[in-house]
Amino acid sequence: MRxxxxxxxGKSSSYLIKYLLEKSQxxxxxITIGDLNVDNAKKLTGNHPNTDVIHLDVFNxxxxxxxxxxxxxVISMLPARxxxxxxxxxxxxxxxxxxxxxxxxxxxxxxxxxxxxxxIFMNEIGVDPGIDHMSAMHVIDRIRDxxxxxxxxxxFTGGLVAPESDNNLWNYKFTWNPRNVVVAGQGxxxxxxxxNQFKYIPYNRLFRRTEFLDVEGFxxxxxxANRDSLKYQEVYGLDNVKTLYRGxxxxxxxxxxxxxxxxxxxxxxxxxxxxxxxxxYRDFVNAFLPYSPTDSVELxxxxxxxxxxDDMVWEKFVxxxxxxxxxxxxxxxxxxxxxxxKILMDSWTLDQEDKDMIVMYHKFGYELDxxxxxxxxxxxxxxxxxxxxxxxxxxxxxxxIATLAILNGKIKTPGVQIPITKEVYTPILKELESHDVIFKxxxxxxxxxxxxxx
Amino acid sequence: MRxxxxxxxGKSSSYLIKYLLEKSQxxxxxITIGDLNVDNAKKLTGNHPNTDVIHLDVFNxxxxxxxxxxxxxVISMLPARxxxxxxxxxxxxxxxxxxxxxxxxxxxxxxxxxxxxxxIFMNEIGVDPGIDHMSAMHVIDRIRDxxxxxxxxxxFTGGLVAPESDNNLWNYKFTWNPRNVVVAGQGxxxxxxxxNQFKYIPYNRLFRRTEFLDVEGFxxxxxxANRDSLKYQEVYGLDNVKTLYRGxxxxxxxxxxxxxxxxxxxxxxxxxxxxxxxxxYRDFVNAFLPYSPTDSVELxxxxxxxxxxDDMVWEKFVxxxxxxxxxxxxxxxxxxxxxxxKILMDSWTLDQEDKDMIVMYHKFGYELDxxxxxxxxxxxxxxxxxxxxxxxxxxxxxxxIATLAILNGKIKTPGVQIPITKEVYTPILKELESHDVIFKxxxxxxxxxxxxxx
Numbered sequence: 001m002r003x004x005x006x007x008x009x010g011k012s013s014s015y016l017i018k019y020l021l022e023k024s025q026x027x028x029x030x031i032t033i034g035d036l037n038v039d040n041a042k043k044l045t046g047n048h049p050n051t052d053v054i055h056l057d058v059f060n061x062x063x064x065x066x067x068x069x070x071x072x073x074v075i076s077m078l079p080a081r082x083x084x085x086x087x088x089x090x091x092x093x094x095x096x097x098x099x100x101x102x103x104x105x106x107x108x109x110x111x112x113x114x115x116x117x118x119x120i121f122m123n124e125i126g127v128d129p130g131i132d133h134m135s136a137m138h139v140i141d142r143i144r145d146x147x148x149x150x151x152x153x154x155x156f157t158g159g160l161v162a163p164e165s166d167n168n169l170w171n172y173k174f175t176w177n178p179r180n181v182v183v184a185g186q187g188x189x190x191x192x193x194x195x196n197q198f199k200y201i202p203y204n205r206l207f208r209r210t211e212f213l214d215v216e217g218f219x220x221x222x223x224x225a226n227r228d229s230l231k232y233q234e235v236y237g238l239d240n241v242k243t244l245y246r247g248x249x250x251x252x253x254x255x256x257x258x259x260x261x262x263x264x265x266x267x268x269x270x271x272x273x274x275x276x277x278x279x280x281y282r283d284f285v286n287a288f289l290p291y292s293p294t295d296s297v298e299l300x301x302x303x304x305x306x307x308x309x310d311d312m313v314w315e316k317f318v319x320x321x322x323x324x325x326x327x328x329x330x331x332x333x334x335x336x337x338x339x340x341x342k343i344l345m346d347s348w349t350l351d352q353e354d355k356d357m358i359v360m361y362h363k364f365g366y367e368l369d370x371x372x373x374x375x376x377x378x379x380x381x382x383x384x385x386x387x388x389x390x391x392x393x394x395x396x397x398x399x400x401i402a403t404l405a406i407l408n409g410k411i412k413t414p415g416v417q418i419p420i421t422k423e424v425y426t427p428i429l430k431e432l433e434s435h436d437v438i439f440k441x442x443x444x445x446x447x448x449x450x451x452x453x454x
Numbered sequence: 455m456r457x458x459x460x461x462x463x464g465k466s467s468s469y470l471i472k473y474l475l476e477k478s479q480x481x482x483x484x485i486t487i488g489d490l491n492v493d494n495a496k497k498l499t500g501n502h503p504n505t506d507v508i509h510l511d512v513f514n515x516x517x518x519x520x521x522x523x524x525x526x527x528v529i530s531m532l533p534a535r536x537x538x539x540x541x542x543x544x545x546x547x548x549x550x551x552x553x554x555x556x557x558x559x560x561x562x563x564x565x566x567x568x569x570x571x572x573x574i575f576m577n578e579i580g581v582d583p584g585i586d587h588m589s590a591m592h593v594i595d596r597i598r599d600x601x602x603x604x605x606x607x608x609x610f611t612g613g614l615v616a617p618e619s620d621n622n623l624w625n626y627k628f629t630w631n632p633r634n635v636v637v638a639g640q641g642x643x644x645x646x647x648x649x650n651q652f653k654y655i656p657y658n659r660l661f662r663r664t665e666f667l668d669v670e671g672f673x674x675x676x677x678x679a680n681r682d683s684l685k686y687q688e689v690y691g692l693d694n695v696k697t698l699y700r701g702x703x704x705x706x707x708x709x710x711x712x713x714x715x716x717x718x719x720x721x722x723x724x725x726x727x728x729x730x731x732x733x734x735y736r737d738f739v740n741a742f743l744p745y746s747p748t749d750s751v752e753l754x755x756x757x758x759x760x761x762x763x764d765d766m767v768w769e770k771f772v773x774x775x776x777x778x779x780x781x782x783x784x785x786x787x788x789x790x791x792x793x794x795x796k797i798l799m800d801s802w803t804l805d806q807e808d809k810d811m812i813v814m815y816h817k818f819g820y821e822l823d824x825x826x827x828x829x830x831x832x833x834x835x836x837x838x839x840x841x842x843x844x845x846x847x848x849x850x851x852x853x854x855i856a857t858l859a860i861l862n863g864k865i866k867t868p869g870v871q872i873p874i875t876k877e878v879y880t881p882i883l884k885e886l887e888s889h890d891v892i893f894k895x896x897x898x899x900x901x902x903x904x905x906x907x908x
Contacts, residue, residue, distance in 0.1 A: 188722075188724055188725055189719050189722055189724075189725060191725075194744070194745035195745050195747070197740070197741070197745055198727070198728070198729075198741060199741060199742075199743075199744070199745065200719055200722075200727075200741055200742055200790070201719065201742075202658075202717075202718070202719030202722060202742075203658075204656075204657075204658035204716075204717060204719075205717060205718070205719065205758075209744065262658075263656075263658060263659060264656070264659070265643050265654055265655065265656030265658075265659065268642075268643055268654075268656060270642055270643075271642055271643060271645075273652070273654075274652070275652075286651070287651070287652060287653060287654055288653075288654055288655075288656075289653075290648070290653070290663065291648035291649050291651055291653065291903045292903070293649070293903065304659075336654070449745045449746070449747065
């Protein structure tokens with residue numbers, strides 16, 4: 001029996017565990033799951049004979065080391081900042097390791113040690129990062145292999161609510177950490193490349209500079225720029241592209257409405273409001289509007305944001321009940337972002353029967369034989385229920401498939417890495433297809449941003 | 455002879471030195487000026503027999519201590535962050551000290567030592583902070599002395615160009631550190647009190663939430679909120695006021711136009727632009743606008759900011775020449791704020807014959823005998839030339855007058871302090887009047903923000 005240790009069995013572990021259990025007989029696997037919450041982990045294993053659920057506190061070195069020593073490979077599904085202790089033990093006890101998280105500088109620093117011990121530390125092998133890397137490099141490598149030269153790459157990902165559960169005016173529910181949604185885009189200008197020009201978008205304009213994305217069978221979406229569009233330029237070998245843009249997907253109209261919160265300062269996470277506990281939702285909104293003894297909060301809000309009476313965006317705010325004077329914030333000394341998050345969670349929390357959806361959209365522009373071409377690739381994955389979500393599927397399956405591929409010696413190259421090589425992405429993307437995680441490709445006219453130069 | 459040591463003889467020292475030299479015979483004063491730039495300091499003393507200009511590097515402990523030891527009182531006109539070494543020596547050698555800077559935590563920490571040694575460390579005794587404290591407390595104390603209860607305090611200050619030199623469309627020139635003007639308002643939401651409600655304005659709305667101020671003989675101004683409106687609430691004894699607001703004065707229309715730079719991200723000081731050296735002004739503006747192969751930067755700018763063709767604000771941008779494709783940024787790896795500052799300095803640098811202007815506006819609302827009252831107090835000081843500026847006058851004269859008052863035992867209370875007591879402000883405001891720094895007071899109807907409650 002090969003022993004796979006999974007540390008942390010949170011929301012995104014359901015498909016990971018399901019996949020490995022299904023393979024456990026034919027592949028001779030024992031799955032050990034270590035978590036602080038043993039009961040929750042046991043629900044996911046369903047008393048499968050090839051599993052063992054143990055209580056594990058990652059900060060307790062003794063029990064952590066004991067579990068790692070017995071494993072043949074270690075998967076850390078912990079929050080990213082907790083991986084490093086596990087990773088150091090994996091060096092010490094010579095175990096391969098898999099995570100879905102961004103490579104931290106501390107993790108990167110272990111590269112030499114990993115290589116010296118012939119160990120594979122695979123990271124960023126969830127959905128974003130993860131499937132985005134693999135699906136992008138799959139097309140980029142193919143274009144290069146036939147002699148094409150990449151000139152444009154755009155990549156968008158979004159975690160959304162599935163169409164059948166999409167029943168609010170924002171066409172949005174929280175399918176992941178709500179806090180990340182509320183503070184998205186903060187912390188500096190978004191920087192990207194358009195036709196060889198660096199472009200910068202400050203936070204207060206981010207949600208007004210969107211672009212449309214049409215996905216066959218799912219209609220129109222919009223994308224707003226990530227802060228870090230240039231992050232993988234070198235890694236993907238795209239140093240000479242003219243356009244490089246990475247973004248986040250929402251349904252059309254979300255960003256325009258969200259911008260109201262940005263403009264008024266309601267997403268600010270940098271200061272706390274002293275008496276927030278005793279504020280109503282209406283008081284909270286009013287704190288960002290000028291005082292008036294007579295004008296309503298509604299009219300001041302409309303006036304400040306120049307929202308016409310017949311503008312449908314207005315209904316979005318009414319739907320959130322932000323003008324309610326009876327609903328209390330209740331949070332003590334909270335930041336505006338924390339208060340807004342609470343208000344949104346009233347409306348945007350998934351119901352028990354709701355399904356989620358992951359949408360990915362890549363654009364690849366390239367030159368071949370003196371002509372410009374473009375391939376668009378789209379992927380939509382739908383969740384089944386609140387346990388087997390699209391998020392959990394697209395995060396967990398690549399982790400699971402990679403783990404088995406490492407165990408079986410199909411992925412061989414040692415070192416701290418992300419899934420951008422053919423060796424890694426080819427078998428994983430192929431197997432994902434059999435799980436309905438499928439990219440559709442479209443040959444489209446190259447548009448870029450400069451149609452005159454075609 | 456009493457020896458006054460002035461450390462640092464920069465732009466704001468001209469009136470300070472002039473005043474002390476004029477008093478040097480009758481008051482038996484020797485003025486020692488220590489600066490890195492001896493020649494510049496000598497220009498300000500004009501070879502007056504009661505002066506001595508010495509080369510002084512504040513970081514050279516030996517020469518610093520030698521100069522301080524010989525002084526009866528020390529004035530530090532250095533940038534605020536350099537005061538502390540001087541202050542520590544003043545404790546050691548038991549010298550009184552005067553600065554025009556905000557009290558830093560390090561300075562405040564010397565309070566006990568200062569008191570134990572019966573030393574006066576007078577700070578914040580320039581114009582803002584300085585004259586604002588004194589002129590505000592003068593009226594507040596008077597209202598209280600006759601039994602009134604403060605309910606509103608608003609205070610605005612601005613350094614502007616004098617009307618006779620006001621010849622650009624922004625009605626603005628740099629009369630102080632240009633950098634502070636470019637990054638003004640950044641770093642967090644402005645917080646203030648309006649009718650007992652805390653109000654918050656994020657940076658991106660700061661320049662759209664102005665209020666008008668009419669000053670007799672000088673027309674209309676506008677004020678935008680400072681970040682720190684509540685800073686002196688306790689110090690001024692205003693814990694129970696309903697409205698507390700501090701702001702910065704500009705000519706009407708400045709803020710609306712400035713907001714364009716804020717909206718586009720051109721005032722951002724948090725990142726650098728790699729190839730800024732080779733950018734034209736036009737390239738710089740274009741970096742904050744979407745790419746287009748055909749549309750002009752001008753039209754994209756207008757469209758992004760929704761500036762109609764016949765909106766006069768447009769001429770303000772044209773006047774700054776920001777669309778010029780020949781003028782180069784030249785600064786290497788500069789932040790947007792640094793580049794914008796350079797562009798503005800082309801247009802907003804004072805000419806040799808230009809005069810500056812300081813404008814201050816206070817509003818005091820109070821209840822007395824069951825009625826609400828309001829006093830508005832305004833002060834305008836004009837500069838004479840580029841040496842004897844209004845800024846230098848309103849910063850330097852209070853410093854000089856306070857220094858002499860301390861030397862003559864008229865200000866007696868020891869400790870690290872700011873000028874908010876009658877002992878301090880009464881003689882200083884009185885003497886400032888003889889130098890034409892005069893507050894005009896107006897009894898006006900109390901408006902507050904709630905006329906219905908009058």
